[in-house]
Amino acid sequence: MPKSSLHINIPGLVVNRKNKTPAYRQIYEGLRNIILNRQIREGQRLPSSRMLAEDLKVSRNIVLLAYEQLALEGYINSGVGSGSYVSKSLDQIITYPKQKVLTPNIKVSETKSFVNLKHPLSENIINTESAKSSVIPFQNGIPSFDQFPFKQWVKCANKIFREFEFLHLGYDDAQGFYPLRQSIAAYLRTNRALQCEPEQIVITNGAQQAINMIAKMLIKKNDLFWMEDPGYANAKAAFMEEGALPCYIPLSKNGINVDWAIKHYPKANLVYVTPSNQFPTGGTLPLPKRIQLLNWAHKNDMWIIEDDYDSEFRYFKKPVASLQGLDNFGRVIYLGTFSKILFPALRIGYLVLPSVEIAKTFSKAKSFFDRQNSITDQAILHEFMKQDFFASHLRKMRILYKKRQDFLCSQIHKYGKGVIRVEKQDSGMHLIGWLPDGMDDKVISEFLHSHNIISTPLSRYANKFETKPGLILGYTSFNEKYLKDYSIKLISFLKKITGSST
Ligand SMILES: Cc1ncc(COP(=O)(O)O)c(C=O)c1O
Known part of the structure; x- marks a missing residue:
C-alpha cells in the first residue's frame, strides 16, 4: 500500500457552520x-x-x-x-455492505449481458484478445526482452526529460512528432526502398490502429476485400466491422495467389497483404506478382494495404522492394510497427499514405480517435533512432533471432520425428510446426495450453480454405535453454497424444 498522504480535498467532507452538530x-x-x-x-x-x-x-x-x-x-x-x-x-x-463490483474473475457469459446493456458487440470485437499475454514458449511475435538495450533507452529518455519543453506537454500535431517522422522516412527509404517523405507519415498507436483507421476511412458497406487465407484475423475483423465483405484468397508457396484472386473476385475494392513475410505461413511475394498486383490495382481502382509488420527480420536473402516503393499510381497504403523491433507496449506504429493530402485527412481522423500518441515516447524513440542505437539493436536481433531459429529447428529435428516437422524460414519471428495429417491443431493447442505451453493453432487464422494442421512456434523471445526444455516438453506431449514411440 503506498504511504502517500491523501489529497486534502476528500470529496464530500465539509463542515457546515450552520449545522448544530459540533x-x-x-x-x-x-x-x-x-x-x-x-x-x-x-x-x-x-x-x-x-x-x-x-x-x-x-x-x-x-x-x-x-x-x-x-x-x-x-x-x-x-x-x-x-x-x-x-x-x-x-x-x-465492521461488516462492509456488499458492493456490486465486477471482479476480474467474472465469467464471459456474465460480461456479455453487462456489455449488451449498451450496444451488442459484434463477434469481431468479442473475439479480440484483450488479456495480458504471457511470455512463455512458444508465444509468437514477441521480441527478446532480455536483450533490449535498456541502458541506451534510458539514456535517451533522460535526455528528453532533461530537455523537456513546453511543447512536450501540449497538444502536438496529431500526425505525429515531426522529427520522429523524419527518422522513420529516412529509415524506410534506405531499408525498405519506400518513396516517402515525413509529410506522408501518420504515427499511430501500433499497427492495429493504422489498420482500424484505414477501415474507418476507406471502407463502405458491402465493399469487397481480398483477404489472405490463412491471414491476420485482426485486419479481417477491422474491415468487416465497417461492413466490408471478405473474399478469401488461397496462398501459393510465396504468399497471396494473385491470379486466383483476379479470376474469382475481380470487383474487389481493397486487398490486405503481408507481402514481405506472409502472416502466418511465411513466404515472400515475388517481384512479378507484386507488379501484377500493382497494375491490377491501378486499372481497377483498388487499394492495396501493405502490412510490413516484421520485415526487418530477414536472415538469408536480400529483402524484396516493398510494394509501396514500386507503386507509381498511389494505390498503396503502407503500415509498419515498432512492436516487433523494440517492444509492443511502446504502441508506436505508422502509416505511409500515398500523398500529403491523404495523410492530412488521416491526421484529422487520428486526432478524432485519440488526438495523438504520447509526445515523450515519440521523442525518446526519435532520439534512439538518431543515436544509431536502433540500427545497432536491429543488427544484433537479426543475428540472435537467426541463431534461435536454427536452434529451435535443430531441437525439433532431433526429437520430433514422426510427430512434428519444421522448415527453416528466411524471415519472421516464428516457425510452423507441421503436425501429422488428420490431427486437430485447435484441440492440441488447447491441451498444450492447459500444460503451460503456448502455441497458436494455424487453423485459427484459416477461413474458407482448410490448412494442414500446424502449431505456430514463436522463438524470438526465448533463450536456448527455454527453447530446448519446451521443445522436449512439447514433443513428449505430442508423442503421448499420437501414441508414437519414436
Ligand atoms: C500481421 C500483423 N499486423 C499487425 C500487427 C499489430 O501490431 P501492433 O502491436 O503494432 O498493433 C500484428 C501483431 O502481432 C501482426 O501480426
Missing part, C-alpha cells in the same frame, strides 16, 4: 462514512491534521479531536509524527 463531530462522521464506504481503504494514510484543518477552514485542534475519536473506536491508527492510517484490522470490527 465541527469535530461532523468531521468524525464524515471520515467514518468514507472509511465504511471503502473510499479510503485499510492501510491508507489520512491527510495530516494540519492540511485537513486548512482545507476545511477549522482549527487544527478540531481535526485532532475527530482523529482521536476515530482512533478510539478502532477506525484509524495514529502515531505521533508518523501520520494517521486506516486500521488494517477493520474487517474484524
Whole structure:
C-alpha cells in the first residue's frame, strides 16, 4: 500500500457552520462514512491534521479531536509524527455492505449481458484478445526482452526529460512528432526502398490502429476485400466491422495467389497483404506478382494495404522492394510497427499514405480517435533512432533471432520425428510446426495450453480454405535453454497424444 498522504480535498467532507452538530463531530462522521464506504481503504494514510484543518477552514485542534475519536473506536491508527492510517484490522470490527463490483474473475457469459446493456458487440470485437499475454514458449511475435538495450533507452529518455519543453506537454500535431517522422522516412527509404517523405507519415498507436483507421476511412458497406487465407484475423475483423465483405484468397508457396484472386473476385475494392513475410505461413511475394498486383490495382481502382509488420527480420536473402516503393499510381497504403523491433507496449506504429493530402485527412481522423500518441515516447524513440542505437539493436536481433531459429529447428529435428516437422524460414519471428495429417491443431493447442505451453493453432487464422494442421512456434523471445526444455516438453506431449514411440 503506498504511504502517500491523501489529497486534502476528500470529496464530500465539509463542515457546515450552520449545522448544530459540533465541527469535530461532523468531521468524525464524515471520515467514518468514507472509511465504511471503502473510499479510503485499510492501510491508507489520512491527510495530516494540519492540511485537513486548512482545507476545511477549522482549527487544527478540531481535526485532532475527530482523529482521536476515530482512533478510539478502532477506525484509524495514529502515531505521533508518523501520520494517521486506516486500521488494517477493520474487517474484524465492521461488516462492509456488499458492493456490486465486477471482479476480474467474472465469467464471459456474465460480461456479455453487462456489455449488451449498451450496444451488442459484434463477434469481431468479442473475439479480440484483450488479456495480458504471457511470455512463455512458444508465444509468437514477441521480441527478446532480455536483450533490449535498456541502458541506451534510458539514456535517451533522460535526455528528453532533461530537455523537456513546453511543447512536450501540449497538444502536438496529431500526425505525429515531426522529427520522429523524419527518422522513420529516412529509415524506410534506405531499408525498405519506400518513396516517402515525413509529410506522408501518420504515427499511430501500433499497427492495429493504422489498420482500424484505414477501415474507418476507406471502407463502405458491402465493399469487397481480398483477404489472405490463412491471414491476420485482426485486419479481417477491422474491415468487416465497417461492413466490408471478405473474399478469401488461397496462398501459393510465396504468399497471396494473385491470379486466383483476379479470376474469382475481380470487383474487389481493397486487398490486405503481408507481402514481405506472409502472416502466418511465411513466404515472400515475388517481384512479378507484386507488379501484377500493382497494375491490377491501378486499372481497377483498388487499394492495396501493405502490412510490413516484421520485415526487418530477414536472415538469408536480400529483402524484396516493398510494394509501396514500386507503386507509381498511389494505390498503396503502407503500415509498419515498432512492436516487433523494440517492444509492443511502446504502441508506436505508422502509416505511409500515398500523398500529403491523404495523410492530412488521416491526421484529422487520428486526432478524432485519440488526438495523438504520447509526445515523450515519440521523442525518446526519435532520439534512439538518431543515436544509431536502433540500427545497432536491429543488427544484433537479426543475428540472435537467426541463431534461435536454427536452434529451435535443430531441437525439433532431433526429437520430433514422426510427430512434428519444421522448415527453416528466411524471415519472421516464428516457425510452423507441421503436425501429422488428420490431427486437430485447435484441440492440441488447447491441451498444450492447459500444460503451460503456448502455441497458436494455424487453423485459427484459416477461413474458407482448410490448412494442414500446424502449431505456430514463436522463438524470438526465448533463450536456448527455454527453447530446448519446451521443445522436449512439447514433443513428449505430442508423442503421448499420437501414441508414437519414436
Ligand atoms: C500481421 C500483423 N499486423 C499487425 C500487427 C499489430 O501490431 P501492433 O502491436 O503494432 O498493433 C500484428 C501483431 O502481432 C501482426 O501480426
